[in-house]
Structures are given as C-alpha cells and as structure tokens.
Amino acid sequence: MCLAIPYQVIDLQENDSCRIRVGSGVQNCFIGLIDSVKPGDWLVVHAGFAVEKISPEDARENLELINRYIFAKDPADKDAKAESSE
Amino acid sequence: MKNFSPDIYKDPTLVARLKQRIAELAQEFKEPVKIMHICGTHEHEMGRYGLRDLLPDNVEVLAGPGCPVCVCDTEYIDQAIQLALSPEVILTSFGDMLAVPGSIPLKGERKGDVRMSLLDAKARGGDVRAVYSVFDAAKLAQANPKKQVVFFSAGFETTVVAVAALLKRGAPDNFFIIEANYFTPPATHLLPELEGFDVNGFLLPGHASAITGIRIYEHLPDYGIACASAGFDPVDVLAGIASVLRQLVENKPGLENTYGRVIQYDGNRKALAELDEVFARSSKRWRGIADIPESGFQLKGKYRRYSTEERFAEVLADPPERSVNEHPKGCRCAEITLGLARPDDCPVFDKLCTPDNPYGPCMVSHEGTCRAWYIYGMGKERIHVEV
Amino acid sequence: MSRYERIRMSHGSGGKLTLELIEDLFAATFASAPLKELCDAAVLDNPGGRLAFATDSHSIKPLFFPGGDIGRLAVAGTVNDLSVMGAKPVYLSSAFILEEGFPIAELTKIVRSMKATADEAGIEIVTGDTKVVEKGKGDGIFINTTGLGFIPDGLKIGPQHVRPGDVLLVSGSIGDHGIAVMSQREGFEITLELKSDVAPLNGLIETVLAAAPNIRFMRDVTRGGLAAVANEMVMRKPFGVRIFDAKVPLHHDVVEYSEMLGIDPLLSANEGKVVLAAPPNEVEAALAAMHSHPLGQQAAIVGDVVKKPEGRAIVETAYGSRRMLEMPIEEQLPRIC
Numbered sequence A: 001m002c003l004a005i006p007y008q009v010i011d012l013q014e015n016d017s018c019r020i021r022v023g024s025g026v027q028n029c030f031i032g033l034i035d036s037v038k039p040g041d042w043l044v045v046h047a048g049f050a051v052e053k054i055s056p057e058d059a060r061e062n063l064e065l066i067n068r069y070i071f072a073k074d075p076a077d078k079d080a081k082a083e084s085s086e
Numbered sequence B: 001m002k003n004f005s006p007d008i009y010k011d012p013t014l015v016a017r018l019k020q021r022i023a024e025l026a027q028e029f030k031e032p033v034k035i036m037h038i039c040g041t042h043e044h045e046m047g048r049y050g051l052r053d054l055l056p057d058n059v060e061v062l063a064g065p066g067c068p069v070c071v072c073d074t075e076y077i078d079q080a081i082q083l084a085l086s087p088e089v090i091l092t093s094f095g096d097m098l099a100v101p102g103s104i105p106l107k108g109e110r111k112g113d114v115r116m117s118l119l120d121a122k123a124r125g126g127d128v129r130a131v132y133s134v135f136d137a138a139k140l141a142q143a144n145p146k147k148q149v150v151f152f153s154a155g156f157e158t159t160v161v162a163v164a165a166l167l168k169r170g171a172p173d174n175f176f177i178i179e180a181n182y183f184t185p186p187a188t189h190l191l192p193e194l195e196g197f198d199v200n201g202f203l204l205p206g207h208a209s210a211i212t213g214i215r216i217y218e219h220l221p222d223y224g225i226a227c228a229s230a231g232f233d234p235v236d237v238l239a240g241i242a243s244v245l246r247q248l249v250e251n252k253p254g255l256e257n258t259y260g261r262v263i264q265y266d267g268n269r270k271a272l273a274e275l276d277e278v279f280a281r282s283s284k285r286w287r288g289i290a291d292i293p294e295s296g297f298q299l300k301g302k303y304r305r306y307s308t309e310e311r312f313a314e315v316l317a318d319p320p321e322r323s324v325n326e327h328p329k330g331c332r333c334a335e336i337t338l339g340l341a342r343p344d345d346c347p348v349f350d351k352l353c354t355p356d357n358p359y360g361p362c363m364v365s366h367e368g369t370c371r372a373w374y375i376y377g378m379g380k381e382r383i384h385v386e387v
Numbered sequence C: 001m002s003r004y005e006r007i008r009m010s011h012g013s014g015g016k017l018t019l020e021l022i023e024d025l026f027a028a029t030f031a032s033a034p035l036k037e038l039c040d041a042a043v044l045d046n047p048g049g050r051l052a053f054a055t056d057s058h059s060i061k062p063l064f065f066p067g068g069d070i071g072r073l074a075v076a077g078t079v080n081d082l083s084v085m086g087a088k089p090v091y092l093s094s095a096f097i098l099e100e101g102f103p104i105a106e107l108t109k110i111v112r113s114m115k116a117t118a119d120e121a122g123i124e125i126v127t128g129d130t131k132v133v134e135k136g137k138g139d140g141i142f143i144n145t146t147g148l149g150f151i152p153d154g155l156k157i158g159p160q161h162v163r164p165g166d167v168l169l170v171s172g173s174i175g176d177h178g179i180a181v182m183s184q185r186e187g188f189e190i191t192l193e194l195k196s197d198v199a200p201l202n203g204l205i206e207t208v209l210a211a212a213p214n215i216r217f218m219r220d221v222t223r224g225g226l227a228a229v230a231n232e233m234v235m236r237k238p239f240g241v242r243i244f245d246a247k248v249p250l251h252h253d254v255v256e257y258s259e260m261l262g263i264d265p266l267l268s269a270n271e272g273k274v275v276l277a278a279p280p281n282e283v284e285a286a287l288a289a290m291h292s293h294p295l296g297q298q299a300a301i302v303g304d305v306v307k308k309p310e311g312r313a314i315v316e317t318a319y320g321s322r323r324m325l326e327m328p329i330e331e332q333l334p335r336i337c
C-alpha cells in the first residue's frame, strides 16, 4: 500500500528534517519518527517522511537471509554462507 | 554506509536464481498454491516487473485488501467532494484518490450507475489539488490563511503516522483532515474466517509493517497459513514467495521477515508512540466489506479540532443525495478485494469499466486489482509473443 | 508598445495597439518577408509536390521551464509533427491568445525564443494573429502554431507500412520533458541536471531519412511518452510491438523521480525525441545517422515489431518477464501507494 524508497541523507535541517539526495536533486524529508539520523544514513522514505532507517547490519543480514536461507536446502549450509559473503 | 546498495534488490541474476528456486519448490505441490499479498504496492510492482510471469503455473499470487483507495468508505469520498465544492475550501489529496467514485450519483453524463469523484468536483469548480505529502498540504494552509485547507487523509498505518507527527508538532489553524485512515491487521485477521477463503500463504505488507512490526501477525500461522513480510523490489517479492513456499513444503507455516533491512519485529516504536498520542483506534467501514472493529484511526483529545467532522459539522449535517449501494451496481470490488473473485469474474471488466472510465474503485487506483489486470494484462493467460 | 508593461485589452482590439504589437514585436522579431507586409494572408512560393499540414495549440505551466519555454515548445511541436510525416517543414503561422495583464517583457522573451527555434529549424514564421482575453480567462498565454511542409517523392511512412521483424529505435532518452516540467510544479520546485528535451527534430530526421530511406514509421514522442507512440503504431493492426525496457535510454533523474513519484517513465512526455520503425536491413544505417547528429547521441534500439500479440504493445523486462504496456489514459499524478 505504501510506496517507499531508500535514499541517502545529505545533511540535517531544522524542524526534524533532513535533506536527501534524489537523482541530481535534493529533497526535504521529515525525520521526526527516526532516532539519531546522520549524514550518509539510508532512510526509507514514503510521501515526504522517513519510515525507517536501514542499518548496515540489517541490510547485510537481509541479503544473507535471501542468499542463504532461500537458496540452500539447509539454512546452515556452509557453501551457501560462503556465497553470500562474496 | 558504503556497503548498502539498493540496486542489488533489482539484480537480474538474483531474480533468475530465485525464479529457479521457486520452480523447484513448486514441484513439491500437487495442488495449486495460493498466496495473497495485502499491499497494493506489491500488486503494482508485480505488474510493473511482470513478476507473475516468472512464477510456475501452480503458484498464484492474488491481491487482498491492501489498496487504501479501494477500501475507503464512500462516506469519506462524498465528504471530500462536498467540502471541495464549498468556496472557502481548498481540498488536498493524494493523486490516487482523485478519480475514485463515491456514492453521490452523477446524473446524465454516462450510462450506468455512475458516481461523482473528486475530479468531477474539480470540473464543477471545486479547488482540488493533488499533493505529494501531508506536509505539502500544511504548507498550502500556511500560504492561504484566508482559506480552509482540507487534507483527505486516506491510506494505511504508514501514511497516518506522518499526519500524527505533523499534528503533534502543530499545524496551521486553517488546516483540517478527513479521517479516512485504515489499519490493516484487523482486516487481515478477518480473512481466514471467511467462507471460501482458501489461501495458503500471506505476503505481509512491507512498509506498513515497518511501522507496526510483525508481532501483530503472529497468530496467522495458527490457521495453517505461511507468512512472510516482504519488500517491493523484484528480489524482495520473489524472496517472500520463496519463503512462503518453503515453509509450506516443510509443513511449518510460520512468520518470516524477508525484509529485515526495513522491518523490525516490533516496528518503529517512536512512530507508534506519536500515532498513539494523536489517534485512537476506531471501528471503520471497509467499502463493501464490513464494519471492522479497531480497523481505523480517529483523532483524539485536543487533536479533534483538526477533524473536518468538528470544523465542518454544519455543512456535513446536510449531505447531498447518496446512493444506498456502496459499490456501483454489479461491481465486484468487494469480493475481489477479499480474494474471493477475480476481475475477469466481473461482467463489466474491460467493457463498461476501464481505467479511462472507471466504474468501480478497483479500476481507479494504480494498485487496484482491476486496474492492474487491465493495464498490465494479468489475466489467466500469459502473454505469448511470436516474432 | 514600450508605453505599456503589460498586455491590455486593446492590444487585441485590432486597433493601434494591436498594430504596434505586431510591427514592433512579432514582425520585427520573426523578420520574415510576408509578415513584414502586414497583409491578411501570407503569399508563399510552392515548390510542388505533396504538402503536409499540421496544427497544434500549446499551453504549459510554468511558461518557462528548464530547457525551454512555451515559445520553443510551440515551434518545435509543429515542426516535429510535420517532420515525422517525412515532410520538410517550411512555413509556420503563430496565433497568440494573451491574458490581459500579461507582462510584455515575458511575451518578448517568448517571441524571441520562437524566432531562435524557427532559425534552428530553418523555417519561417509567415503569418499570425493576436487576441486578448480578460484577466482570469486565460493562463497567461496560449500559442497556436500551424505549419506547412513539403514531402519529397518516394517516401512511404505510416503504420500501414510496418511489418513484423521491423526494429524500433528511439533518438535518445525518454521522459525528459515530463519529469523536467514536473520538477517545477507548485510545491515541488527542485533544481535538477535534467532539462526538457524540447527541440525541432527536422534536421535529425532528414539525416536519418538520407541514410535509411525506407523507414516505415516515425512519430515524435510527446504526451503519453513512448507508451503512447508504441500503442498508436500497432492499434488495430495485425501485429504488435515489444519494448525491452532495459534498453530504453533514461536520464538518471527520470529514473529516480519516476520511482519517487510512482510513475512509469515510459509514459512520461518528451518534446524532442523521435521513435521510428526501420526494416532490418536499414537499422544500422538509421542508428549511425542518429548518432552522427547532435540530437541523436543516445539513440538506441529499444524493441521490435512482432506477429503476436496483435494490436498490443508489450514490455519485456530485464528479467525476461512480459507485461502489457498501457495506452496512457490520464495525466500522471504522484501516488502514495
């Protein structure tokens, strides 16, 4: 139901907002619902506000899950693990 | 964060491998497997990337009640139209809602049980404007202090948290909202109890779950339904489908988060706290479906002053003539939204009802099932190309 | 004319102020011989052969946008309509509907831009008209242009000549104009690298036709984008068209903003791109010709004409999946879901 896309933070602005990079342009984004946003962070943005922040660990785990759990017959499969850390 | 690249979730190689994995898993089933998503964006992205075309014949993905435009009660649409037509009001709305017919009959223009939409109100002189966010609507109120700016606050939990955050921080005095926000989980809980509901898996919404978390869906596997919360890029959607299939193959229907980079198990607590401060849960009418307890958001306490129902009580006490049927005669949107029928079961699909002349709401929204089927050609048959 | 800063009703009355506006601005700027004579009709030479005749009215908000303005749009639009029929555009008329109070400085800028675009296209603006409507009854300025062009013998261009196996090419990136203009909408106003591609295409098209004279179909991409052109080409025909979406050239701003606003870049407008269907043996020549022209640097093969599905345009994705490509139905609006 809700179109939201990851964008990277350029810098912080007043009133609980920040600037994000969209293509060659810059957009404002409300970050009142997210804790401790820093430049360089990735935010998932829906209709002008950040719904969540993507942490590096979560992103890595997410991809590992997709690679490992989905592809390998056995979640603990060693080969699969090696593959996901490529 | 150097090592995060959003593009990986659109990677054709990963998609190809997932496609193969899904095909392998699907071979384990003799019966067709039905997976329901409850998020219109899933419908739209599946259409745009042609993802159903990558699935084996025995895996069907159908759309559940995940389109806020399709389930929005006619009362709110009619209210928006009525307010748009009063000269003091600038009516702002997400683009999606503009063409949705409510229940005020539109006489004489076209054949059939045709109803007015906000676009019709605009054509009759109403000041109706599409906005990208609630913040833009509030800015418009600031810039037009002599007008009353009404924001048609449609959408699910994802969209409503921004409204809560805005009102909590203070909105202009001439800014009001139509409280048409819905909460998905109670509707989801209703589905497995429906007669004729024979779905094997759920693809849980991605960004709505980013707000609420997925704990609230924990009991769904008790019905034997395998659940995966999924993102929206091709890799995400297919990963969600693969997860559901795998749970079914192993006969262990559970609740898996395949969109962990965005969804936390308990959701976004800060957003939930602000939501709780500004809105209360209330019973809401899902268009053509039912009144579902706790399935909507209503302004509470001191925030009620932003409600159009308070500010425009007098105007709204005198509503225009409305049709008694929620959906236009013959429209099967309600059943389609519940996964109990398909667009091609509707006799007027692609005949009386097309995107340029929508008869029912499911043909309006970009994520309405009828529209998605129409524009992306997702009938029962695959597209065959002969060169 | 310099006595006033803004358009008055009498600028359209046919009297003294009208004459001043025509002489001092239109005739002086457009500087064509027939216009200078201020007759009721332009009298033109006829080189013989078949004529192409096209008209188009223009309104746009904002009037000035990155990469162009309504004046450039009005000239290029009609030039392109003539060119895609294989015609060599020669003459143009321009009729203005001005809103009372419209700043004459802006009008002057627009008229100069029309002249510059006409020069770029090598055509003459030979006749015109001006009307003024009361304040509040117009959107500042509307411009209608009508054009005449001559078609060289032997060209056979049109959907009826298209055959399965023909190859679809575009002259460059798709959706530029639509997104560039949308970036300037009220409440949006962002600065992007992306500019509208509005440009007269007759030079590019002449180059292509010289290299590939058997082009079967040409259409300039306008509102409705590539999706509209593809659908128009195959509508009610015994063949279809397949677009490989990964091969369609897109500016990265078009990609990003389409994504953000939830719209399909294939449906977003251009004002300076041509789509053409070439027979297989002329594909390379056509592509090379486009690449040799400044407006065709990013030209690419984007699809082919197929026997089935008949009458439909489809997209084949980077994943090998297929979907229909809709005939656009409405203005593209940002969506939430």
Ligand code: SF4
Binding pocket: B330, B331, B332, B333, B336, B343, B346, B347, B348, B349, B350, B353, B359, B360, B361, B362, B363, B364, B370
């Ligand atoms: S096609 Fe869909 S939207 Fe249209 S009338 Fe039928 S069920 Fe309703």
